[in-house]
Amino acid sequence: MPAHPPSEMPPVESPCTSPPDPASQQRSGEHRGIPWTGAARLLVLTVALAALAVFAYVTLSRIGYPYELEWMEGGVLDHVTRVAEGKPLYVPPSVDFTPFIYTPLYYAVCAPLVSVLGPGFLPLRLVSLLAAVAVFWLIYGLVSREGGSRFAGLVAAGLFVATFRRGGAWFDVARVDSLFLAFLMGALYLARRHRSLAGAAAAGALLGLSFLTKQVAVSIAAPVVLWLLVMRIRSAAAFLAAASAVVVPSVMLLQSTSEGWFGYYTFELPAKHAWVDSALVSFWTADLAGAIPIAALLAVAYFLRSGPARGDRWFWLSLLAGAIGGSYLARLHSGGYDNVLLPAYAAVAVVAGLGLASLLRRDGGRSGGGMARELAILVLVAGQFALLAYDPRKQIPSAADREAGQGVVTRLRNTVGDVYVPFHGYLAALAGKPPFAHAQAVADVWKGGPGDRGRRILFPALAEELRRRRFSAVVIDEEWFSPDGLVDAYAPAERVFARPDTFRPVTGMPWRPEWIWLPKPRQ
Secondary structure: OOOOOHHHOOOOOOOOOOOOOHHHHHHHHHHHHHHHHHHHHHHHHHHHHHHHHHHHHHHHHHOOOOOOOOOOHHHHHHHHHHHHOOOOOOOOOOOOOOOOOOOOHHHHHHHHHHHHHOOOOHHHHHHHHHHHHHHHHHHHHHHHHHHOOHHHHHHHHHHHHHOOOOOOOOOOOOOOHHHHHHHHHHHHHHHHHOOOHHHHHHHHHHHHHHHOOOOOHHHHHHHHHHHHHHHOHHHHHHHHHHHHHHHHHHHHHHHHHOOOHHHHHHHHHHHOOOEOOOHHHHHHHHHHOOOOHHHHHHHHHHHHOOOOOHHHHHHHHHHHHHHHHHHHHHHHEOOOOHHHHHHHHHHHHHHHHHHHHHHHHHHOOOOHHHHHHHHHHHHHHHHHHHHOOOOHHHHOOOHHHHHHHHHHHHHHHOOOOOEEOOOOHHHHHHOOOOOOOOHHHHHHHHOOOOOOHHHHHHHHHHHHHHHOOOOOEEEEOOOOOOOOOHHHHEEEEEEOOOOOOOOOOOOOOOOOOOEEEEEOOOO
16 A cells, blocks of 8 residues: 555656756746847847948939039039149139138049049049948947957947938038048058057058048047057057158148148138037037937946956047047037038947947846846847938939929020039039139138138139129029129029929038029119
8 A cells, every 4th residue: 555645646756857956947037038139139230231221222322413412512523623634722712713621632532533434423422432331341340350249340330320310411422521531440440450560550641641631630540649659659650650651741742832822721721710609518418419329328338347458448538539529629610510520420339339249248148137238238229220310311312403403504504604603613514614612612711810811812803803794693592602792793683493492402501502693784
């Protein structure tokens, strides 16, 4: 007779089984939770790739647009055409041509492509687009190599791509910024990743090329150069020697061949720009905290973690200080549009990617709490992408814009004699007429002040040309462009467009030709 009823028999333990282990139960719970964090990673990766896809759609849809995407593109095209024709850039300011306040490398890079691809904006935008793609790749490379995570590298590159609209929708426009940033990021990549003297020299050469594209490169890179001097003195020497070998002879040649006008445009005039007091605060509250708050927090998290060595921390702090400081100073200058934020956005994207990689290494797959933290981090990153979302349709000119542009060119072509279109001289060139000094270049000379040597040359000459009615018509965008002589000799005769919304640039100042001024009868 059994000692226990059958219903009360003790369980028979198999030699192949063991009592449940609490730790294994926890690991099992983690395993059941993995699809949630995996799905979150997939979501973040998807939105990062979606940002790249939207960028590709926008840029490829508008790269062949024959008119301006931004109101100074036409002036840049005038510069490139001038270089392609072998004419000097840095000449005394005149009604016929006054240069912008940038160094010349972008124009020199684009000019040979004009002979291959033909005149127009396509060669210039292609250079900018390829340079932007190079920046994306460099951001990915820095983060994936430094952080040991291709996922974080893709997210960092995607974050920068996603700032497209916040940064002025500028990556592909015919302006100097993307090429300048590509050279600069290449210099920083080599300075960080290659410890050989050859690598340091190559980094210095790229910095020199970046400066020859846009002067602000030097101030952005200065903290990184200081880091090199402290951490790798021999590399710093090679870096500075190579940068000097690129910059010094170039500046000396440009200065001597222009009889000093190169320095006037690229150094004197920018130093005289007024400050925008509102940007003192709005840069931090709107441009950074309002646009990339999660990315900024991830960047801060990188420095709060115990992972990076002290030398690493100082390098990335130097990168952030230079890039954010350079963008801040440019934003404070009058005329500093959203494009000046690109260096800051690029640097924050890099360090945010490193912060993300560091957080995911610690929190991923260790405990239920770690999974929850990882999930929260990834959801926040997805939210950062959502905050940067924009309507791509607003960045692509319409068929009505093309038709309106053709109508303007036809009207200019049918006008007998020269036409001054100070805001969009390229339109006169499309009509087979010569372009003249761009309104922004003229305004920059005006900002030099009453005693400025360029101002003393340009404005009396411009007033004289207007008073003697050199032009058959003057096409004006904005009332602020009203030099002496204009109202004496010309009067507004007709509006250019009937509709208020057509042919406006999709980024930058929304200016378009508004009024055709015709000569007044002589007294």
